[in-house]
Amino acid sequence: MRPVDKGTNATVFQEYAQAKGDLLDRLGAYCSYCERPCDLAVEHIVPKAKYPERLLDWLNFLLACVNCNGIKTDKDTLAERYLFPDEANTAHAFVYGQDGRVRSNPNLAADELAAAQRTLELVGLDRVPRLDGRRSDMRWQWRDEAWRIAEISRDQLTRNPSEELRQQITFTAKKTGFFSVWMTVFSGDADMKRRILDTFPGTRRACFDDDGCCRPTIMI
Template sequence: MRPVQRGGSPQATDFTDYSDAKGFLVSRLGLYCSYCERRVATNLAVEHIQPKGLPAYEPLEGRWDNFLLGCVNCNSTKKDKDLVLADTLLPDRDNTFAAFDYFADGRIELSALVPLVNRAMAANLLSLVGLDNQISEFLDENGKQVALDRVAQRIEVWGIALEAKRDVDANPGCDAVRLGAVRTAQGHGFFSIWMTVFSGDEDMRNRLIDAFPGTKGSGCFDPVTSQPVQPAPNPDKLQDGSKF
């Protein structure tokens, strides 16, 4: 899951209407769900980390530090689940990229490198938005599988990323091909899949980190090697940050 830096609030007070924060969030984080990472050109919503529907968090309804961006699937799964910041890894304050492994069959699993003390926190994040759900298979009248859910879409984008990698490998040193691959990644989202497919290519990984808004600023990647930095620097000094 892509770690991000949201940065300080663009205004001195809380938002009266939280939907007014959407433009600022998109400018800083891109048109991507902060959880499943897919690009959502429409219907991307301001997502409340600690849900506004619970009385305890009503004062945070307009609070900038309580906003991320969410797709309809992640939002509908998360709903009004109580989220305890200290018990859950979060992309705006932890190195969520280092916490999970992505696979060609659409699975997301906890990385073996996650210490025991952090494993429950990482698992809480996956279940919070349903990223540990199984694929929902749908075949059209020709027997072709249609990518309807997030698992199937991850599988589809993995294939696209592999094609891009083949083009890059076949044209070593060609900047235009590398730029084209980055633009394709931006168009589809799923940052962690692209980073995984290009795991052996520091140049491409650094290009991806630069291309996805808010990622480089998180400080979660070494600026030379592109390897994850742990714990997350938490540059915005958010509550219960740097857990991993």
């Protein structure tokens, strides 16, 4: 899950939907949870139904797709600890696998591991394709497809390590989305990791070192 920095915003919003443009400008058109590029809604980290005083609070806004937003619903996120991408180093909290799965980082401390797993369940990122063939939630498949595209791009770059191809791969990553997939597949290429970090707007750079490696701590 890409850690983000949306910055401050002095705008006094009359409706929370008015914040969408500013969020898109600062974070890009990617779901703050599953990272896919799609049509997005303003998401309240702390549920507006339970905490109406946070209805128009910029610090309470992220962007979410229909799946992540629908699964999260109005769960009370103040009742237990969660790891949200605008507060925690979520790049360290979760690991992405070749099988398309998102898992909690097993190297976390016990309390952090519990919070990471709770966060995955909150928005359903621990889900896998249904066996009955229903396809209401395609996030796993789209993530898996992004992984295959990233692997092909990496293999092409190995055969042809040109500047032109690096630029093309960076453009493809931005269009494809799934920041964490690209960072994982290109984990051995510091130059590509820096380019990927630069091409996704709003990525919290403090969570990564100069070589694009994720810093091994949750709170930064």
